[in-house]
Amino acid sequence: MVYLILELFFERKVEIMTINNRFVEPPQTAHANVRVVRADKMECVSASELIKEHFMEISINEQPAFRLMCTPNRLAELALGRIVTEGLIRECDDVESVFICETGKAAKVYLKEGIALLEGDGGLYTEPTCCTQNKPLGSFRVVKDLEPLPRAAYSEEHIFALAEKFHENASLHKRTSGTHGCYLSYRGRYQGVFEDIGRHNALDKAVGYALINGLSFQDCILFTTGRVPVDMVEKAVTAGIPVLVSKSVPTVDAAELAKRCNLTLICRAWRDSYEVYNEADGERTD
Numbered sequence: 565m566v567y568l569i570l571e572l573f574f575e576r577k578v579e580i581m582t583i584n585n586r587f588v589e590p591p592q593t594a595h596a597n598v599r600v601v602r603a604d605k606m607e608c609v610s611a612s613e614l615i616k617e618h619f620m621e622i623s624i625n626e627q628p629a630f631r632l633m634c635t636p637n638r639l640a641e642l643a644l645g646r647i648v649t650e651g652l653i654r655e656c657d658d659v660e661s662v663f664i665c666e667t668g669k670a671a672k673v674y675l676k677e678g679i680a681l682l683e684g685d686g687g688l689y690t691e692p693t694c695c696t697q698n699k700p701l702g703s704f705r706v707v708k709d710l711e712p713l714p715r716a717a718y719s720e721e722h723i724f725a726l727a728e729k730f731h732e733n734a735s736l737h738k739r740t741s742g743t744h745g746c747y748l749s750y751r752g753r754y755q756g757v758f759e760d761i762g763r764h765n766a767l768d769k770a771v772g773y774a775l776i777n778g779l780s781f782q783d784c785i786l787f788t789t790g791r792v793p794v795d796m797v798e799k800a801v802t803a804g805i806p807v808l809v810s811k812s813v814p815t816v817d818a819a820e821l822a823k824r825c826n827l828t829l830i831c832r833a834w835r836d837s838y839e840v841y842n843e844a845d846g847e848r849t850d
Contacts, residue, residue, distance in 0.1 A: 582661040583776070587668035589637050592616055593740055615742035615761055622646065622671045635736070635743060635760045638769045639664050642760070643671040645772030649799040656775050710798065712826040715844045716782055716806035722752050723809055726787040727833045730811060734759060734789070746770040747787040750779045763790030764799065771803050781805050792818050792831060801825045806844075809833050814841055 598612045618636035622629050622643050630646060640662050647653050653675065663672040726747050734745040736759045744763035748755040748770040755777075758769035767788055774784055781804040788796065792814040798821070800808040807828045814822070814831050822829035822842040829841040 581656050581659050581776070583640050583664075584661065585640055585664040586666045587636075587639060587664045589668075590616070592635060592637060592736055613739045615736060615740045617761060618668060620669055620671055622673065624652070624673050625675055626672070632765065634762065634765045636668055637760075638758060638773070639668050639671055641758070641769040641772030641776065642765055643673055643772065644775050645768030645770065645803075646765075647673060647675075648771050648775055648803050649768055651802045654781075654804065656778065659775075710801045710821075710825050712824075713801060713804065713806040713844075714782060715826070716828070718785060718807050718828070719752070722749055722785060723787075723830060723833055723838055724835060725749070725754065726785065726809060727811070727835050727838070729754060729757065730787065730789065731835065737789075745789045748773060749785040749787070750774070751783045755779070763788055763796065766790075767796065767799055771799075771805070785809060787811075787833065791815075792829065794818050794821055797821045797825070797827060797829065801827055809838070 593613045593615055595611050595613055598610055600608050600610050616636060618634050620632050620634055620639060620642070622632065624647065632642070632646070634642060643662060643664075644659065653659060658675055658677065660674040660676050662674075664670070665672075726749055729747050730745070734743065734757050737743045737745060743759040743761055744766045746758045746763070746766040746769065748758065755770075755773065758766050758773065760766040760769060767786060770786055771781075773779075774781060784805045785807040786800060786805055787809040789811055790796070791812040792808065792810045794815065794817045797808065797814075797818045800806075801821075806826070807830070808822070809830045811833055812831065814829060819829060819841045821827075826844045828843050830838050830843075831841055832839045
């Protein structure tokens, strides 16, 4: 059993968020024997390393909220990050405690302010591993307009440094080719990579890590390995993170939403170049 109490210290007061995580992370992968067939008609048997899927149900103040298929790691970060990117909380002061059961199949988050369910089928929001615009009725999702983001300074070096990390640190992806990653930078300092079978989950884990560690969202940059449709832009904007970077491409709608919300959106980011799809005036620093 792992029992962790995080005490987050701020300038004006001390806030305590309790995380009781009883889940011991299992091996993330398993091996399978596969028959490899080549174009020259040669065949061989090889061992393939596959990523494991995990099911987790998140409740908020004892009310069912989300069902997620995910990778069985960083479950507390995933639960908290999802609640942030759904617009339910903005800071760790909103959270009283988090409980992850022994099997990792139940995450219970207790907020200091009660939240009422929207009308619908029991309040559960089920998200597949890969999806776009999956916001059915009956979720906790707050229906409100997205607020424009404040400007945030970043440098070209920050972007290229994250692109470089993409080639170094995604260990699960290197072994399986089966995960997305989300890399987190805070005030120009690399914080880590967060992997999952779904790009939405990977981003949520990065956001949850920032929340747990008291990192100001306004000073964060996210680098995602997946494409960027509207819902990925919405997650970054809702969390209050002003710079979203991807090695892949956005949709037209995502680029337009980024412009409306003052989100700096950078895509096709590699070690030698990147493309700016939207940039707020005066954001970039030399």
